[in-house]
Amino acid sequence: MSSRGGKLSSSSSELDLDGPNIEDYLPSGSSINEPRGKLRLRDLLDISPTLTEAAGAIVDDSFTRCFKSNPPEPWNWNVYLFPLWCFGVAVRYLILFPARVVVLTIGWIIFLSSFIPVHFLLKGHDKLRKKMERVLVELMCSFFVASWTGVVKYHGPRPSIRPKQVFVANHTSMIDFIILEQMTAFAVIMQKHPGWVGLLQSTILESVGCIWFNRSEAKDREIVAKKLRDHVQGVDNNPLLIFPEGTCINNQYSVMFKKGAFELGCTVCPIAIKYNKIFVDAFWNSRKQSFTMHLLQLMTSWAVVCDVWYLEPQNLRPGETPIEFAEFI
């Protein structure tokens, strides 16, 4: 990881040039006849710095570098392993799965029986209620993780609750959120999902202060942008977690988040989540599988093993544009 600076340095030094600032050459009310400098067609057409940045990112980027993993070797299927595999399936489906369902159910019961009273009874005492709800959500997530026999290793300092902090993580599946939530209650930006997940989102997750967006609504972007800003400024709010990738159904959103996360003017703390593929493939194709199916699939696998790295927080240095900043991360 040591040579990150070297690869991207060619593009960041070009960013300093980045062509003359067009705004300097705009007529301030009067005629265009006296530009302050010599802006020529050549300068306008030369998009090479931006293209170089893009190509640089395609060729190599520091974020993905965290995940240089070796492709898992395929099992050598032969007569001996097959019965073993069948046995494994039997164990997974008949023993582990029911046990996990039980664990999960117990977890839900405990959670709901504590959450609902807390939510209603402590309506007046917001601070206390928030604290308790936070703890309960964390607990619930631990149950979830246990239900897939999740073995999660956390590296790095735990995130602290400070204002003006934004967390950014890579996104493999919905369970990323649960794994992170288990350690620290985050507020997340998510899309409203249909079904029981949506119900979950509206009620319980509301308590940790999540922000919803609806890709199909036109004005939603502005509303969400404002909500983001408010949340980040708030002292008492849970730290905000953003998954900048999202799916590319609506391009406006993905671009907005990616830029938006860095434009908020706060400290950005990257989190890297890496799954060990030997045990289970945590990659969730949301197009192909519903969340419930995915959960079931996880619960019938051996385990979910992953590593979570909390990386160093990065700050926006004065004068840097969001793009440069994103590059820096």
Place this chain on the structure above:
Amino acid sequence: MGNTSSMLTQYDIEEVQQHCNNAFSQQEIVSLYQRFCQLDRNGGGFISAEEFLSVPEFAVNPLSQRLLRMLDGLNFKEFVAFLSAFSPRATLQHKIEFIFKVYDSDGNGKVTFNDMLDVLHDLTGQFISEQQREQVLTHVLEEAGYTKESLLVMSDFVKILGSSGLKMEVEVPVD
């Protein structure tokens, strides 16, 4: 060439090298292949727009959508050819051609006023208004001897950008 296999033979490497006019060394091509496989998560033999956008630094780039149009559905050989414009060994002509293709979104070999305006919009969208952009572009075009109705072709681009010391290079990491 086996697009979905994870084995790259010497023959494949040479074929790719030829296809990109030796813009990359064999080692760089191997690195690029590893990178290609890394990005192509579902192993479909090409990198989808989603997979490109999963690189945060690419997603925040203002020209990412335009580039995605050019990158869509490319197999590895074409991917390398695409990137060859960024090799230090690529000719200035090649780089200018690449820039031309970014502007010429309908691929008819002519760049219109609107094409240029669109790219400017991608780059400066939130900072200045559409009107101001049009004004600046018109003025600068006229100064260079074109008009709003001019259709620029490749040779125009070479004339405009050719003398400028264009620097557009990317280093391929070789372990």
